[in-house]
Amino acid sequence: MSDSRSEICRIIEAARTDGWVLEPEAKRLFAAAGFKVPRFTLARTPEEAIRFAREIGYPVVAKVVSPRILHKSDVGGVAVGVADDGSLAEEFRRFQALEGFLGMIVEERVGGIELILGAKIDFQFGPLILLGMGGVGVEIYKDVFLRMAPLSEKDAQAMIGGLKGRQLLTGYRGTRGVDLTLLTRTLLSFSSLVMDLEEKIESIDINPLLCSSRDCMVADARIILRKEDGRGSMKRVP
Amino acid sequence: MAVFGVSASNYRHPANEIFNKNMLRYPIRVYGVNPRGGTINSQPIHRSISEVPEQIDLAVIAVKADLVPEVMAECIKAKARSAVVISGGFTEVGRKDLQERIVAIAKEAAFPFVGPNCLGIYVPSRVDTFFLPGERMVNPIVGNVSFVSQSGGILVDQMIKFTGEGVGLAKAISIGNKALLGELDLLDYFVADPATRVIAFYIEGFGGSEGRRFVLKAEKCGKPVVVLKSGKSPGGSKAVSTHTASLAGDYASFSAVLSQYNIVEAANELELISFCESLSTYTKPIQGRVGIVTVSGGHGAIAVDACTARGLSVPGLPDEIREALRKDLSPSVQEIAALTNPVDLTGSGIDEDFVATVKGFCAMEGIDCILALLLPYIPGITSDLGAKLGGIARQCGMPLIAYVPNVEKYAMLIEGFTLNGSPVAHSIEGAVLMADALRRNKP
Numbered sequence: 001m002s003d004s005r006s007e008i009c010r011i012i013e014a015a016r017t018d019g020w021v022l023e024p025e026a027k028r029l030f031a032a033a034g035f036k037v038p039r040f041t042l043a044r045t046p047e048e049a050i051r052f053a054r055e056i057g058y059p060v061v062a063k064v065v066s067p068r069i070l071h072k073s074d075v076g077g078v079a080v081g082v083a084d085d086g087s088l089a090e091e092f093r094r095f096q097a098l099e100g101f102l103g104m105i106v107e108e109r110v111g112g113i114e115l116i117l118g119a120k121i122d123f124q125f126g127p128l129i130l131l132g133m134g135g136v137g138v139e140i141y142k143d144v145f146l147r148m149a150p151l152s153e154k155d156a157q158a159m160i161g162g163l164k165g166r167q168l169l170t171g172y173r174g175t176r177g178v179d180l181t182l183l184t185r186t187l188l189s190f191s192s193l194v195m196d197l198e199e200k201i202e203s204i205d206i207n208p209l210l211c212s213s214r215d216c217m218v219a220d221a222r223i224i225l226r227k228e229d230g231r232g233s234m235k236r237v238p
Numbered sequence: 239m240a241v242f243g244v245s246a247s248n249y250r251h252p253a254n255e256i257f258n259k260n261m262l263r264y265p266i267r268v269y270g271v272n273p274r275g276g277t278i279n280s281q282p283i284h285r286s287i288s289e290v291p292e293q294i295d296l297a298v299i300a301v302k303a304d305l306v307p308e309v310m311a312e313c314i315k316a317k318a319r320s321a322v323v324i325s326g327g328f329t330e331v332g333r334k335d336l337q338e339r340i341v342a343i344a345k346e347a348a349f350p351f352v353g354p355n356c357l358g359i360y361v362p363s364r365v366d367t368f369f370l371p372g373e374r375m376v377n378p379i380v381g382n383v384s385f386v387s388q389s390g391g392i393l394v395d396q397m398i399k400f401t402g403e404g405v406g407l408a409k410a411i412s413i414g415n416k417a418l419l420g421e422l423d424l425l426d427y428f429v430a431d432p433a434t435r436v437i438a439f440y441i442e443g444f445g446g447s448e449g450r451r452f453v454l455k456a457e458k459c460g461k462p463v464v465v466l467k468s469g470k471s472p473g474g475s476k477a478v479s480t481h482t483a484s485l486a487g488d489y490a491s492f493s494a495v496l497s498q499y500n501i502v503e504a505a506n507e508l509e510l511i512s513f514c515e516s517l518s519t520y521t522k523p524i525q526g527r528v529g530i531v532t533v534s535g536g537h538g539a540i541a542v543d544a545c546t547a548r549g550l551s552v553p554g555l556p557d558e559i560r561e562a563l564r565k566d567l568s569p570s571v572q573e574i575a576a577l578t579n580p581v582d583l584t585g586s587g588i589d590e591d592f593v594a595t596v597k598g599f600c601a602m603e604g605i606d607c608i609l610a611l612l613l614p615y616i617p618g619i620t621s622d623l624g625a626k627l628g629g630i631a632r633q634c635g636m637p638l639i640a641y642v643p644n645v646e647k648y649a650m651l652i653e654g655f656t657l658n659g660s661p662v663a664h665s666i667e668g669a670v671l672m673a674d675a676l677r678r679n680k681p
Contacts, residue, residue, distance in 0.1 A: 020479070070479065118482025124449030125495050130482045138481050146486050146494035148450065155498070205480040224479045 007032040012200050012225065018067040021223035024105060030206070030218045033193050035186070037218050038210075040107035046089040052106045059083045061107045062091045063220070068100030070222065073136050075099075081109065110217050113168055113178055114208035116144070117187070119194040121202055121226065127194050131187060133165040134208040149191045156187040169211070178211035186216045202226045239268045239365070240290055240318065242309050243300035243325075244283055246276025252324060252369035253300035254278060259372045264365055267292070287316040294318040298358065298367050303327025306354065307339045314347040322367045323353035329415050330355050337417050344418055356414025357390035360397070362407055370394065381406010382435035383514045386424045388413060388442045396440070399507065403664065404656055405515045408433040420445070422452055429459045436517045438464045438510065449492070453499040462517040462679045466504045467492055500680040509671055515661045516672030517679055520637045524606040526550040526677035529599035530580035532611035533587045533619075537641075537666060538580030541609055544670035550677060552579050553604045566594035580611075588618030589626060596627050600634035607673050608638040611666060614648050624654025624662075632659050637676055641669040 011029045015021040021029065024042045031037045039056055042065060043049035053060045064077035072078050075098055079091045088106070095104050116134035121127055125148050132144030145162040147155045160166060160183060171177030186209070194204065202224045210219045239260055243253035253270070257278055260268045269290045270283040277283060284290050287297070297313045299306055303325050313321055321344075328337040337354065344351055352358055358367030362380045368390075376398045383405055387393035390412040397410055408431070411424060421439060428434045437459075444452060456463040470489040486494075496503045502517070504510035528550050532538045542552050555563075560577045567575055568588055575591070576582040581598075583591045592610065599608045610627055612619060624640065631638030640655045642648050644664035655662045663669035 116481060118480060118486070120480075120482050120486045120491070122449075122486070122488075122491050123446055124444040124488070125453070125491055126447050126450045128486055128491055128495070130486050132485070139484060142485060144485050146491060147498050148453070148495045203480040203483040205482050207481055222480060224483070 004032040026221035046092040063105040064095040066100035112210035112212035116207040119204040131159045151191040240294045244270035297321040300324040321351040322358035326355040357412035360410040378407040384409045384434040385438045387440040457499040512671035513675035529605040531595045537611040563598045611641045621650040624651040628658025628660040
C-alpha cells in the first residue's frame with residue numbers, strides 16, 4: 001500500500017509543471033491504486049510503436065500524447081482499430097504534426113460499454129463523484145449522476161440505478177450487461193482514491209471506463225491538479 | 239432592545255421605523271440611541287448605550303457602515319447580548335476590510351450578530367427589526383415554518399405569499415452578508431427551536447465547504463429542510479477542464495447533493511410554499527401511492543398526470559373496495575360514479591359520498607395519501623365538508639390534501655380542512671406538490 005501511495009504521489013508531483021497528469025501517467029496512477037488498465041506503451045518512435053503492437057497483436061488503439069492536448073478526439077488524436085505496421089507508422093507521423101507531441105500511446109483494444117467516472121472538488125461541497133454514460137458524446141447526452149464523496153455502497157448503487165442508460169448496464173435486448181458488483185466496487189475504490197487526493201486535485205475524468213461482464217478498465221484518464229496556492233490550475237492547460 | 243441610529247430630525251430614517259413599530263406594536267421595551275440626542279415619539283434618545291437604564295438583549299444597528307465597529311464595541315462593553323446589523327456598505331460594495339473588522343470584534347467577545355446588510359429578525363407578534371412600515375406589511379399567520387434568507391426582499395415577498403396561502407410562520411431571518419451567523423448556525427438554532435417544525439432556506443450560494451457541512455447537518459436534524467436556490471444558470475466563461483467539471487456545474491452539484499441528503503429542494507416559489515405547507519402539517523414520510531376523489535373527470539385526469547410526472551403512483555381500486563364503496567354511496571350517484579382511481583363522484587355527489595370514499599381510501603393498504611379535489615359550486619357539497627373530511631383523515635392517520643379554489647366565499651370550507659390538520663392547495667398542481675413533498679422528505 002505504501003508503495004502504491006508513494007508511486008501516486010510521485011506521479012502527481014512530476015506533473016506539477018504541466019498542471020495536469022497526461023494519459024500514460026494517469027493510467028499508471030490508476031494501476032498503482034488497483035484499477036485495471038489495458039496493456040499499453042508510450043512509444044517515442046514508430047519502431048517502438050510497431051514492436052509493441054506486434055507483441056500485443058493487431059488491431060490496436062493509437063492515441064497522441066501531448067501536454068497541450070486535453071481532449072484528444074477534438075484534434076483527431078485517437079485512432080481505433082489500427083490494423084497493421086504501415087497504418088500504425090502513418091498514424092505516428094500524423095500525430096507528430098500535432099501541437100506539443102511527446103509520443104504515441106499504443107494500446108490493446110478492449111470491448112465494453114463506455115462509461116465516464118469523474119471527480120470534482122467543488123467549492124461548496126468538496127469532493128463529488130460523477131458516473132455517466134461515457135464516450136465522446138458525454139456532454140451531449142448528459143446522462144450522468146452526481147453524489148458527494150465518500151460514497152457508501154448504497155450511494156454507488158443509486159448512481160448506477162439513476163442513469164437513464166441503466167438498462168444497457170443490466171443487459172438490454174439480447175446484449176450482455178456489465179458486472180454490476182465490479183462496477184460498484186470500482187466506484188467505491190475511486191471514491192476513496194479521490195478522498196485521499198482531495199488536497200492535490202481539481203478534477204478527474206476517466207473517460208471511457210470500459211465495462212463488460214468481465215472487466216471494468218480505465219481506458220483513458222486525465223487528472224487536473226490543483227495549483228499549489230489552492231487555486232485552479234487551468235491557466236497552463238489549453 | 240436598543241436601536242442605534244434613530245434620528246430626531248429625519249423621521250424616515252430606517253432606525254426610526256424599527257424603533258416605532260417595536261415601541262407601538264410589540265411587547266418590547268425599546269430604547270433609541272444616537273450621540274446627537276433629542277427625542278423620538280416623546281421618548282428621549284440616549285446619547286450612548288451606557289445611558290440606557292437596563293441590559294439590552296438585542297441591539298439593532300442601523301448607522302453608517304464606518305461607524306458600525308465602534309457601535310458594536312460599545313454594545314459589547316455595555317454587555318448587550320446580541321445584535322442585528324441592518325447597515326449596508328460592507329463586502330457587497332467591496333468593503334471586505336470593514337466586514338472583517340466587525341467579525342473580529344464580535345468573535346473576540348463571543349458576541350452573536352446577524353447581518354450586516356440585512357433586514358434582521360421577524361417573529362410574529364414578538365419582535366420585528368424590518369425597517370418596513372407596518373401598514374405596508376401583511377401580518378403573517380403564526381405557525382411553525384421558519385424561513386432563513388440571504389435576500390431580505392425574497393424573505394418579505396415569501397412571507398406575504400405564505401400568508402396568502404394560509405401557511406403560518408414561526409420566525410423569519412434575513413441574514414444578508416452572513417458575516418458571522420449563517421445558514422449553519424440558524425439550522426442549529428431552528429432544530430432546537432420548539433416553535434419550528436419546518437426549516438426553509440433561500441440560498442444564493444454557500445461559502446467554501448459550507449455546503450458539505452450544511453447537508454451533513456440537515457440530513458440528521460430530524461426536521462424537514464426545504465431549500466429554494468437561485469443562481470441556477472451557469473455563470474460566465476469559467477475555463478472548464480474536464481467533462482466532469484463541465485457536467486458538475488455549480489447548480490447541478492447543488493441539486494444532486496441536496497437530493498442525496500434528502501433535503502427537499504423547491505424548484506420555484508409554488509413548490510416552496512406547497513412543500514412548506516404540507517410538511518408543516520405532516521412529517522411522516524409516504525411512498526406516494528395516491529387516492530384521488532373528485533366530482534370532475536377532468537380534475538382527476540390532470541391530477542393523475544401531475545402525480546405521474548412526479549413519480550407518485552395512483553393505484554387502482556381492488557374489486558372488494560369498489561363493491562363496498564358503491565353500496566355506501568347515495569342513490570343518485572350509485573349508478574353513475576366512476577369507481578376507479580380517481581374516484582369521480584360526478585356533479586351529483588354530496589358530502590356523504592366524499593366521506594364514504596375517503597373512508598374507503600383509509601381502509602386500503604395500497605394507498606398512503608389522499609387528494610380531495612373539491613369544486614364547491616357543485617350543489618351537493620356543503621361548507622361542512624372540510625371539517626368532516628379533515629376529521630376522518632386525522633382519525634385514520636392518513637395525510638389528506640385538498641384542492642379548493644381560492645375564493646373568499648369558500649373560506650369556511652377551507653378552514654374546516656386546515657383547522658383539522660389537512661392542508662389546502664389552491665391549484666391541482668399545488669395539491670400534487672404537497673403530496674410530493676411528503677414523499678421526498680425522509681427524516
